[in-house]
Amino acid sequence: MDLGDLDDATAPDAAVVIRGWADVPAWVDALVAARPFGTVSALLDRARVESASWGAPELDHALAQHPRIGERTTDASSAREQSSMRSAGDEVAGRIADGNAAYEQRFGRVFLVRAAGRTPEELLAELDRRLAGDPAVETREAAAALADIALHRIRATFAVPHLTTHVLDATTGTPAVGVGLTLSTVDGDVVATGSTDADGRAALGPDVLERTDHVLRFDTGPHFAAAGVPTFHPFVTVAFRVTGTEHLHVPLLLSPFAYSTYRGS
Numbered sequence: 571m572d573l574g575d576l577d578d579a580t581a582p583d584a585a586v587v588i589r590g591w592a593d594v595p596a597w598v599d600a601l602v603a604a605r606p607f608g609t610v611s612a613l614l615d616r617a618r619v620e621s622a623s624w625g626a627p628e629l630d631h632a633l634a635q636h637p638r639i640g641e642r643t644t645d646a647s648s649a650r651e652q653s654s655m656r657s658a659g660d661e662v663a664g665r666i667a668d669g670n671a672a673y674e675q676r677f678g679r680v681f682l683v684r685a686a687g688r689t690p691e692e693l694l695a696e697l698d699r700r701l702a703g704d705p706a707v708e709t710r711e712a713a714a715a716l717a718d719i720a721l722h723r724i725r726a727t728f729a730v731p732h733l734t735t736h737v738l739d740a741t742t743g744t745p746a747v748g749v750g751l752t753l754s755t756v757d758g759d760v761v762a763t764g765s766t767d768a769d770g771r772a773a774l775g776p777d778v779l780e781r782t783d784h785v786l787r788f789d790t791g792p793h794f795a796a797a798g799v800p801t802f803h804p805f806v807t808v809a810f811r812v813t814g815t816e817h818l819h820v821p822l823l824l825s826p827f828a829y830s831t832y833r834g835s
Contacts, residue, residue, distance in 0.1 A: 571727055573613065577606035591727070592720035593635075594628045597621060610728045614721060621717035626709050632716055633679050638670045639693055662690045669697040676701065677708055684718040687778045687815045722778070722815050731773040733818045736834075737766050737788060740825040741799065745770025750789035755782060756809065779812045786810070786820055794826055801826040 576584055581602050588598045600620045607613040673681040683696050700708055724730075733753065737746040746766055753762045753774045761784070762774040774786075791804035808820055808831050819834035 573607060573610055573728055576613075577608070587727070591617075591723040592621070592716060593632045594621075594624065594716075595631065597624075597628070597720075610724070610730055614724055617721060617724060618717070621713075621720060624713040624717060626713075629679060629682070629709065629712055629716060633682060636680055636682065638680050639666055639683065639685060639697070659690075662694055666690070666694050666697060669694065669701060673697065673701050677705060677712075679712070682712045682715045682719070684715055684722060684815060686722055687781055687812075689781070692781070718815070725817070726777045730777055730817075731762075731775050732777055732779045732812075732815070733775050733786070733820065734771065734773045735766070735786065735788075735819065736821040737770045738821070738823050739770075739793070740823055746790075746793050746822075746824055749793050752787040752789075754785050754787070755780070756785055778815050779818075781812050781814070783809060783811050788822055788824075790824060790829075793824075799826055803827075803829065 571587070576587055579587070584602045584605065585598050588601050592598075597617075597620050601613075601617060604616050607616065670681055681697055681700070683693060683700075685693060688696070700711060703711070735751065737749050738744075739746045745768070747768055747770060749766045749770075751764045751766070751772055751774060752760060754760045761776075761779065764772045764774050766772045786808045788806040788808070790806050791801060794801040803826075806822060806824070806829050808822070810818070810820060810833070812818065817835070820831060821834050823830045
């Protein structure tokens, strides 16, 4: 789906799309009324703001038809997000089912967690942790999880990659254009390739990266060679750890004999 389709849709049609991200009526109405967004970033920002006050009423409405973790579902988004449960062993699957029942008995609603990018063992650990929590704290955690899921579904709808980068040539103060990029796991499995655009930016990979260590390689040598500038770094590699589904931005400030990076947003 293209964001322009959402911006131009009738209010009822737009509401159908937005409700698929989170069935919270006031939130759906607010996003429908806030169109046009113009960019996915603007949509995400507004969605985040409008979900900040969610609590028990929003949870109760949104979770009325929500599947349990590990439960078969006909909802495409939920099935995709819980796809890792297909690899769960009988013991883990059984403990999750028992934990779901205990959670519902204690808190009166289904256990909600952003399942995308988590292994069955991680889902079980999170269920055990939250099952022991205070009810008021758990309501806040569940509301935050509902918002996290909604934002993840927005990114998935518009195919927003999990990782972005921006390369700036510090010698000229301008974007580094055409720098080759390779994203891989630390074991060498290539996840995505690309190059920086006219603004020195690039987006790489799927909307959810595996929760493991990754390496982003910047082929900086050709960039400096094209400018006739000698460099000490024919390429630069940046290793980083993926621990969730939140957006990752790994920029590079580049010069011929030094570079720096940080976790951006």
